[in-house]
Every structure is written in C-alpha cells, then in structure tokens.
Amino acid sequence: MRDALPILWGYAWVLLTVAFAILGDYFLKRAADFGHSILSVDFSLGAALYVASTAVWFLSLKNITLAQAGVAYASITLVAVCGLSAIVFHEPFGFREGVGVALALLAMGLMIPAGGYN
Numbered sequence: 001m002r003d004a005l006p007i008l009w010g011y012a013w014v015l016l017t018v019a020f021a022i023l024g025d026y027f028l029k030r031a032a033d034f035g036h037s038i039l040s041v042d043f044s045l046g047a048a049l050y051v052a053s054t055a056v057w058f059l060s061l062k063n064i065t066l067a068q069a070g071v072a073y074a075s076i077t078l079v080a081v082c083g084l085s086a087i088v089f090h091e092p093f094g095f096r097e098g099v100g101v102a103l104a105l106l107a108m109g110l111m112i113p114a115g116g117y118n
Contacts, residue, residue: 001106004062006064007063007064007068008063009063010060010061010062010063010068010069011060011062011064011072013056013057013059013060013066014057014060014064014069014072014073014076014108015076016056017053017056017057017060017073018036018053018073018076018080020049020050020052020053020056021049021050021053021077022077022080022081022084023049024045024046024047024048024049024050024052024053025046025081025084026046026084027042027043027045027046027049027083028042028046028047029089030042030046031043031046033089047078057069057073067111070111071108071109071111072111073107075105075109076106078101078104078105079101079105082097082101
C-alpha cells in the first residue's frame with residue numbers, strides 16, 4: 001500500500017487540477033457570453049483559476065507519470081466540460097455528441113499501456 005500512496009496522491013492532484021480548470025472554464029464562458037472584456041471580473045477569475053490549475057498539475061506530475069496524468073486529465077475534463085456545457089449553459093448535447101465523447105474516451109483508453117504504468 002505504501003507504493004500506491006504516491007499514485008493516489010497523483011490522481012487526487014489531477015482531480016483538483018480538473019476542478020480548477022472547469023471552474024475557470026465556467027468563468028471564461030460567462031465572460032464570453034455576457035460580452036465582457038479581458039478586464040472583467042469573470043475573465044480575471046477564469047484566468048486565475050487556470051494559473052491555479054497549472055500549479056496543481058505540477059504537483060500531480062511529482063507523483064505520477066505525464067502519460068498517466070495526461071490520460072486521466074483529458075478523460076475527466078472531456079466529460080466535465082460536456083456536462084458544464086449542457087447542464088449549466090444549456091448548449092445542445094445530442095446523440096452525435098455523445099458518440100463523439102464515447103469515441104474520444106475510447107481513444108484515450110487505448111493510450112493506456114497493456115501492462116499498465118510503472
């Protein structure tokens with residue numbers, strides 16, 4: 001279990017990275033939808049959250065490989081952004097988009113080595 005702890009921390013940091021990035025996306029989308037400038041509070045919050053996500057990303061990379069972090073981040077972010085888009089911003093998300101997400105997740109899954117990561 002001791003060897004698993006850094007990996008668990010790595011994935012926990014990836015989840016926090018995603019949370020900051022998605023929250024940043026929320027504020028950037030609000031700024032865009034309401035016609036705000038890059039000097040607006042929404043834009044500034046979005047940008048600050050992106051900076052925070054980068055700092056947390058660094059912490060994840062101290063515990064897991066770039067490939068592990070990248071596949072996890074891409075998969076989780078894809079689903080979260082689609083959910084944010086459809087649920088919060090009421091943007092269309094139909095069968096075609098669902099198939100696209102499923103295929104993208106399949107492609108990311110294929111990036112995981114058969115023997116796992118060391």
